[in-house]
Amino acid sequence: MKYFAIIPLFLAVLFAGGAFWLIHTNVKAVPRYEPVTIEEPVFDAEAYLRSLKAQKKPFNSRAVHRLVLQRTGQKQGVYLESMEPALDSVALEVINVFHSVMGYEYVPVITSGNDYPYHARNSKHYENKALDFRLMGLKREERRSVIEMSQKRLEGRARVLWEKGEAEHLHVELLD
Numbered sequence: 734m735k736y737f738a739i740i741p742l743f744l745a746v747l748f749a750g751g752a753f754w755l756i757h758t759n760v761k762a763v764p765r766y767e768p769v770t771i772e773e774p775v776f777d778a779e780a781y782l783r784s785l786k787a788q789k790k791p792f793n794s795r796a797v798h799r800l801v802l803q804r805t806g807q808k809q810g811v812y813l814e815s816m817e818p819a820l821d822s823v824a825l826e827v828i829n830v831f832h833s834v835m836g837y838e839y840v841p842v843i844t845s846g847n848d849y850p851y852h853a854r855n856s857k858h859y860e861n862k863a864l865d866f867r868l869m870g871l872k873r874e875e876r877r878s879v880i881e882m883s884q885k886r887l888e889g890r891a892r893v894l895w896e897k898g899e900a901e902h903l904h905v906e907l908l909d
């Protein structure tokens with residue numbers, strides 16, 4: 734008869750255990766929230782240039798040209814269709830410099846190719862051997878870094894000029 738005293742205790746333990754089990758299974762039943770992270774492909778011009786150099790066969794120059802167009806903005810009316818292939822790879826270097834200074838989100842803008850009728854008559858723009866990149870909107874030290882890094886990077890391949898004035902820009906032209 735005295736064992737009946739244990740029954741409420743036994744029931745209490747059973748109830749607590751059941752409640753715990755219910756809560757536990759219920760928690761498990763709720764699908765866990767997993768934040769979906771979409772990896773944005775980051776354009777890494779340096780890695781791209783390394784892969785270019787590693788290629789044994791000549792790289793598809795149209796693909797390089799397309800990449801230059803994809804990675805830049807172009808001022809309306811800019812004509813780049815007949816660019817020399819060597820100018821495309823020079824442009825990629827400049828784009829990479831812009832990215833190093835301004836971050837990978839930055840989209841450099843090409844303001845002139847072979848299009849502007851007011852370049853000097855012997856300008857390399859008319860030979861599809863020169864490009865202008867916009868510098869407006871950048872801080873002074875950023876503009877300076879872009880110019881100096883581009884000059885260093887392209888030494889022996891292209892001439893980089895800091896064209897100051899109203900429409901301040903980086904002018905880059907292939908060497909003869």
Ligand SMILES: [Zn+2]
Nearest residue numbers: 863864865904
């Ligand atoms: Zn120019």
